[in-house]
Every structure is written in C-alpha cells, then in structure tokens.
Amino acid sequence: MGSLRQRSGTSRRTRDASDQETQDARTRILDAAxxxxxxxxxxxxxxxxxxxxxxxxKGLVFHYFPKKIDVLVALIDERTLVEEAPEVEAVPGDAARSLSRLARRLPLRASPAMRRILFREADTHGSVRDRLGRLNGEIIRRARFALELALPTPRGDAARLEVAAVTFAAVLLHQENLCQLTGHHIDPDAVAELIAHALG
Known part of the structure; x- marks a missing residue:
C-alpha cells in the first residue's frame, strides 16, 4: 500500500515537472520570437x-505553433492584453495622476519590443492590425473614463476629454516608434501632466 502511494506521488511530481518543462519551452519560444x-x-x-x-x-516550435504565423498571433494575443481591472483607478481632481496610474497598468509600457512588432506587422497581417485597433480603442476608453472620474465638472466636457484620451492612447502606443525616430524617450507621466494642464 505504501509503495502504491509512493508511486502515485512520484508520478504526480513527474507530471508536474513535465507540465512545467512544457510551459517553459513554450515561453522560451515566444520570448525568442x-x-x-x-x-x-x-x-x-x-x-x-x-x-x-x-x-x-525546431519540431517543438511546430508542435506548439503549427505555422509560423501562429507564433506571431500567440505573441500578439498573449502579450498585448490590457490587464483586467475591476475599476479604473482615478484620483478625483487629478487628471495627471489618473492617467499615470492607467499607463502603469498597461503591459505595452513595459514592452518596447511588442510595440515595435505591433506597428511593423500591422501593415501586412490583418490579425495584428485588428489587435492594434482593439488595443487602441480599449486604451482610449479607459483613458476617457479615468478623465471623466477625475474631472467630473463642466471643465471636462466630452469633446475635450475624447481628444485628451485619444492623445494619451497615441503616446502610449507610439512612444517606442517616436523614440526610434527622434532618439528621445517620451515619458507618459510628462504627457499626462501636459494633458491635465491643457484640460485646466
């Protein structure tokens, strides 16, 4: 009986180790891609x-991703998600801090490589272009909502908030491209301050 329990525990540990190795290999493939x-x-x-x-x-790459395009699609789907949050963290009366908090919750801020991939491949791959459009729309929606919560007074009228949200989303998505073109890093916090100042 004891040996049966021991074998069962050993097979579970072996299965857990195998699952971990599988996940590690897939992650390494996506990291490399x-x-x-x-x-x-x-x-x-x-x-x-x-x-x-x-x-x-090489066969293991095809085991996880039957076609090369599947690697690209998995990268885009898995590494450009906006974190789910029960609510937008707005700071009443402080549009700049509200936008800065929003920016910190976006994985693209931490992944210049994914921004480069999104913009480079959007022209030739419809799935990437669609993902970029959805991501842009989601960032605009969250930025607008954060601004509405932060500035519930008449100074935050809908048209101005929409322009501010679109501007902030563009900076978050395009900052890596702008950095490559100009050699200057664009700080989202500084842009948040500028937008807040413009909204007055």
Missing amino acids: ERLFAGGGYEATPTAEIARLARVP
Whole structure:
C-alpha cells in the first residue's frame, strides 16, 4: 500500500515537472520570437532561428505553433492584453495622476519590443492590425473614463476629454516608434501632466 502511494506521488511530481518543462519551452519560444520579430521583423525570421534562440528542437516550435504565423498571433494575443481591472483607478481632481496610474497598468509600457512588432506587422497581417485597433480603442476608453472620474465638472466636457484620451492612447502606443525616430524617450507621466494642464 505504501509503495502504491509512493508511486502515485512520484508520478504526480513527474507530471508536474513535465507540465512545467512544457510551459517553459513554450515561453522560451515566444520570448525568442518576440526578440527576433522586434529586431528583424516577422518575414525575415526563420523558424529555425526561433528554435535556436529558444534552445529547443525546431519540431517543438511546430508542435506548439503549427505555422509560423501562429507564433506571431500567440505573441500578439498573449502579450498585448490590457490587464483586467475591476475599476479604473482615478484620483478625483487629478487628471495627471489618473492617467499615470492607467499607463502603469498597461503591459505595452513595459514592452518596447511588442510595440515595435505591433506597428511593423500591422501593415501586412490583418490579425495584428485588428489587435492594434482593439488595443487602441480599449486604451482610449479607459483613458476617457479615468478623465471623466477625475474631472467630473463642466471643465471636462466630452469633446475635450475624447481628444485628451485619444492623445494619451497615441503616446502610449507610439512612444517606442517616436523614440526610434527622434532618439528621445517620451515619458507618459510628462504627457499626462501636459494633458491635465491643457484640460485646466
């Protein structure tokens, strides 16, 4: 009886370790693809190079992602989600802090590589373009809502709040591209301050 229980515990640990290795391999593949797609682009990246950088056999890449486009779609779907939050964290009377808090909840702020991939591949891949459009719409919606909560007075009229929300979303999504073009990092907190000042 004791040996049966021991075998059962051993097989569970083996299965757990195998599940962890599977997840680690898939994550390494996506990490490698993110780095390579951001650096040289999707079209210029062979699957063999993804496998080499991920330190997995090429066949394992195809096990998880039957076609190369599936790697790109998984990256976009899994790494550009806006965190779910029960409510927008607005600071009453403080539009700048409300927008800054919103920006910190967005994974794109922490992933310049994903922003490069989104904008580079949106022109040639419909699924990426659709994702970029949905992401932009969601950021605008949340920014507008945060501003409405922060500025519930007449000074925050709907048209001005919409322009402010669209501007802030554009900065969050485009900051990596602007940095590459100009060599200057754009601080979302500084933009939040500027927008708050403009809303008066």
